Amino acid sequence: MTKRIDFQVDPAAYRHWRVEYDGPVANLFMDVDENGGLFDGYLLKLNSYDLGVDIELADVVQRMRFEHPEVKTIVMQSGKDRVFCAGANIRMLGGAAHSHKVNFCKFTNETRNTFEAAEADSGQKYIAAVRGSCAGGGYELALACNHIMLTDDSTSNVALPEVPLLAVLPGTGGLTRVTDKRKVRRDLADVFCSTEEGVRGKRARDWRLVDEVIANSKFDAAVQERAHEFAAASNKADVAEGITLSPLDRTFHDDGSVTYSTVEVVADRKAQTVTLTLNGPEEDAPADMAAFTAQGAQAYMLRLARELDDAILHLRLNEPSLGLMVFRTQGDPDKLAAHEALLTANADHWLANEVLQYWKRLLKRVDVTSRSMVALIEHGSCFAGILAELLFAVDRSYMMEDEFEGDNRPLATVTLSSANFGPMKMANGLTRLETRFLDDDGAIARARETIGEALDAEAAEAAGLVTMILDDIDWEDEIRIFLEERASFSPDAMTGMEANLRFAGPETMETRIFGRLTAWQNWIFNRPNAVGADGALQRYGSGKRGDYNMERV
């Protein structure tokens, strides 16, 4: 798979989804073009999906929030007869490299989470209207919606047939959402998840697998009625007009580097390292949210988020050998703080809210990116507020101390803002500082007292905000040694270590999906019973069951 996967799509070019707007209700139709697979070698039959289908879906969800703030209920439904969605395409999975499988699942998980975030953070509720077969990843799509309606007929069902049929797990949150969100009794979940043909009708409702079961003849009307009911009950403010998410300004280079308007991605494949430099704003902050809205997608805080998001996704899927991400910033921290302050002061403005919530999602994406991450806090940098949050997302940070010879940039500082103390919560439900100073309320209170203060290296170290401070004499050697050493470790061990150390403290449904569920799935994705020549994924469709080694591990 050497083709570059592009995470930017133009809605006019969607091949798999379409939306019909009906005031506060959006009807979202999944109608996968079976010839529209991202790669050759498989047909996307029966509304099965690959990463390309999911990239479009993620785009739909994102645009719904920015471009269609008038929408309060989204009805996810099938554009095909007799099938809602058959889940991830099995031939695609069977032919994909391990790293593609894993990153495909991670991206689809992140997208499923955005359905729930849309209601929690923005009042946009997703309903699944299930007619026809809804299996595997198809049911996981429905599970991520906050209300599931099922047609009561002989062909409509919900199922998680992965375990009996494919010898893998429902890998997009299915097992976790069944027990933790739907609160299906665990023994019934055991029956459900080991029954190839799934469950339909009244039993699906009795077991809490769906919320409503409705006769076929009344189904469409009931769905639209419910959608408008939910919209009327929503506490989402009325907003007449959104902004347009215009195409990103970016240039891809052959060596893996990318140039955006605010982000420079410099790849060094030989050193297995990539440097992401985030440039602070050149322009002053907009005067008010009217001015911000007029700038739309060009507004600095939104543009930076979109560019960084795109860069991270690009690196995850297209540059697997760049195992070490180095984050830098350059710019005026005061000017940056003014851009953030406009949003924070207007957090009840719909667009300010959307931009802040987007940063929250983006920082969560950083948290679960399985690359070693380090921040270099150099002179001339602008790690302030939301960008300082990056320091607590990465695995460690190094900061320049005192003047460096021949370097006349302003001395390195770190500046906290209110954004570091609440709105950017991690998946574990804590802020990154709460995770960093687990159960140490004193350290958090002391950090809070520095809000707005540009902390120099010594002060930042004393506050526990940076890992190491280095002066002119040590900086170059120490950084070089670290980068070389880190890049030499086994990437698998780093992935496992980082996935454990980054999430101290409580776990939530969301961290359970990325932790327990995903780790087990990745294990299974390495086992011959699933992926071997005689494993279930390879044999799928051949009429022959997988040939299993029956030893339990």
Add this chain to the structure above:
Amino acid sequence: MTKRIDFQVDPAAYRHWRVEYDGPVANLFMDVDENGGLFDGYLLKLNSYDLGVDIELADVVQRMRFEHPEVKTIVMQSGKDRVFCAGANIRMLGGAAHSHKVNFCKFTNETRNTFEAAEADSGQKYIAAVRGSCAGGGYELALACNHIMLTDDSTSNVALPEVPLLAVLPGTGGLTRVTDKRKVRRDLADVFCSTEEGVRGKRARDWRLVDEVIANSKFDAAVQERAHEFAAASNKADVAEGITLSPLDRTFHDDGSVTYSTVEVVADRKAQTVTLTLNGPEEDAPADMAAFTAQGAQAYMLRLARELDDAILHLRLNEPSLGLMVFRTQGDPDKLAAHEALLTANADHWLANEVLQYWKRLLKRVDVTSRSMVALIEHGSCFAGILAELLFAVDRSYMMEDEFEGDNRPLATVTLSSANFGPMKMANGLTRLETRFLDDDGAIARARETIGEALDAEAAEAAGLVTMILDDIDWEDEIRIFLEERASFSPDAMTGMEANLRFAGPETMETRIFGRLTAWQNWIFNRPNAVGADGALQRYGSGKRGDYNMERV
């Protein structure tokens, strides 16, 4: 590895551990016999350990609670110069099958947890007195203790070198305890866990890796002083004399079956199924705790626990192809309830407490056993109280309904007791009924109202306590079909599914260790970078580093 691993050991035959008793303080010396490995092909140098060493350790911890209730502080220390413990033996790991590695780590994890349980449940506190090198699994031993003292000299350190040195994780809770128990800042944890040589002296204390750092010359005295201080401050009641854990009465059969005094283990390797029948007590309950204590290890409730525990460990390590465990009971539920009631009514009696706490640990061991588990609630059975708890530990249960032709045993019932509503909490901090009825307080309250009532099939089903009830017509076919089908599924997929469905709700440090940490480690244990011919484990000791595929997954 066809040799049968035996989990019963005679303290007189310990090869690796010795204990010196000093009133309320026990000095526990790790002094591994390098020729005493469980298998051929490796020497247990530098206090490194294999499963055999850990089986002895688990025995020490268990006997400390039953045989030495006078002990309030245990000082874990090395019997060797210059090394505390080098961790799990790498040659053993390099040569072991995947399933052995995984089950070895699981057992060592369970044993580490018993250190913490000993203080929480019984007031026996473990101190680690670290002199010399304390690396990898060695430091994980110390982390499981609740107080760590480190000698301040040039050769004494703590380290988790697994990631840089071996391309695997510290797999016995290390990563989790560093962040969640010791609350080491995550970026410092990242530095620590990727530094082969570890950390020593003051920095170890500043980073919270140890509690005290003490000059070499004062170390021994300080350790004993601290141990006696902790003992004096303990709220553990004074108990002069324990009971003896006499050898189990058991017979192993060639086909994998085992006969104990109360438990029958019948293996069917062809069907990949094993049936564990727990027989209720023949004798009446002891009149009081004095009578119970006089019976000692022969007392029914303790004997049953020890036998079931041994059976489960035997099956895990020695019978990997028996992927499906069927739990049955036969006996008089009232008589059984009387045995349990004596313990519950005397829960503040040291021995009653120890037996109940042992059941708690045993049921947790069932929870993390990676076999499919089903309970058959037949006529004549005694699923009451603690044994009913098994119904909520297994993946699903089937119950006989109404009379069966030619079967004159008493009709099947399920009886709850107070034991199902608090004392037997799972690793997630909830009772099994709270996990089963997640956030459904009504269902739990209704179940509580039935305490002491023998529920027939219909009532048990209505209360949500059993998965399915079947009458004489359906029982045999349904059970047969289920057993055959379950045994035909990919064991890996079942392991992953069960590990997810069994632990709905919150996660704790303990579940994080068995969930997130263990799943990632198992994934890594399948990756060529760790276990391949050129991987780090195979190359260990050769002077050559592992040859890694540098792609990130």
